[in-house]
Amino acid sequence: MDDAEKKALALLKEKILKEAAASPSKPPTGAPKPCDYSNHPLYLHHSDQPDAILVPQALMEDNYDEWSGSMSAALTIKNKIGFVNGxxxxxxxxxxxxxxxxRCDVLVKTWLTASMSKEISKSVKHCKSAxxxxTELKERFGQTNMVQLFNLENAIHTCKQGNDSVTTFYTKLKSLWDERDAxxxxxxxxxxxGVKLGEYVENQQxxxxxxxxxxTYDALRSNIVSIDxxxxxxxxYSMALRQEKQVQASNNTKIADAAAFLVHKQGRDTEKAPSRAPDRALARGKRPANAARWCDICSKAQSMA
Incomplete structure (x- = not known):
């Protein structure tokens, strides 16, 4: 390549660079779109299928609060909560x-209807968007159910430990509180x-x-109530669980001691038993020297007729 050709190529390159700098910037063909990034609300993963079940329990007439909480959490994970909250x-x-x-809106709507009973799903099929x-489900089922609230309060009031462990009793009570709050x-x-109200609720719990x-926890109950x-x-709960474990350990020790004592006692009885049987047998068969007549069965001297 001679000097003239090199100079021509240099001028052409300079011209192209100037035109590129003067023209508005445009993304090159095949550049990723905003919705191609996983943190974008319009992003769709290959696992986002219409037949996916996002919540374990289908929406029924009496579990809207639990269902809506689970569905909201699932849609938040999928970064699609914006399609239902607006x-x-x-x-x-x-x-x-x-x-x-x-596409995303239809997908979310499909997820919602797939997580309902057939009757409820049919009643919302006319809705145009997720x-x-x-919104229709919230208006229909989202109102506070006073009957359900009454049953929860009654269950909380009558909840006792009974034959349950401390952990089982606390878990039942905590579940009832959480369901009531929902x-x-x-x-x-x-x-x-608000802070004072929160402290009052905690004290009530x-x-x-x-x-x-x-x-059996009367002493512990008195000690906790006296704390200010x-x-x-x-x-x-932690203090009650600690006492329960201590009582269980003490009872296990007593059972082990009683079992060891019983085994030791049986061993001593076994050692003494063989020494008496031969003596009785020998005494039963021994005949006095001055006995004229002797009964080997009753080991007694018999009188002469």
Whole structure:
């Protein structure tokens, strides 16, 4: 290549660079779109299939609070919660993003209807979007069920330890509290009155747990109530569990000692038993020298007729 050709190529390269700098920047063909990134609401993973079941329990007439909580958590993990709470709206400018949004919305709607009973699913099939399905379900089932709340409060009031362990009793009580809070839909507040209300609820839970314990925990119950401030229910449970383990260890020691004593006693009886039997046998067969007549059966002298 001579000097003239080199100079021509240099001028051409310079011209191309100037044109590229002057023209508006455009992504090259095949560049990734925003929805191709996993943290984008419109991103779809290969595992996001229409027949996927996101929650273990289908929506029925009496479990909306539990179902909606589980479904919200599942959609949050999938980064699709915006399609039901309204934070992800349909794009208005780019046609490709509109199509991707529509795909995602239909997918979320399919997930919702697949997690319902057949009767409820049929009743929401007319809804045009996942948001519409979610809103209708909330309006239909989301109101506080006073009958369910009454049953929960009654179950909490009558919950006792009985024959259950401390752990089993606490787990039952904690489940009832959590279900009641879900039905009521109460949220925590950081204001002064909210903090006081939270402390009152915690004290009520601790006292309910202590009241439900068996009478064998009377001493522990008195000790915890005398503590100021009153420990929370988790601390009270830990103290009751520690006492239960101590009692179990003491009972196991007593059982082991009693078993060892019984084995030792049986061994001594076995050692003494053979020494008496031969003596009785020999005494039964021994005949006095001055006995004229002797009975070998009753080991007695017989008188002469």
């Amino acid at each position: 934070s992800s709206t349909r794009p208005t400018d780019q046609n490709d993003e509109q199509q991707q949004w529509a 948001r519409a399905v979610w 039905v009521c839909g109460l949220t925590a507040c950081n204001c002064e009155d 601790t006292m309910k747990f202590l009241i439900g314990l068996n009478d 401030p009153l420990p929370n229910v988790n601390k009270a």
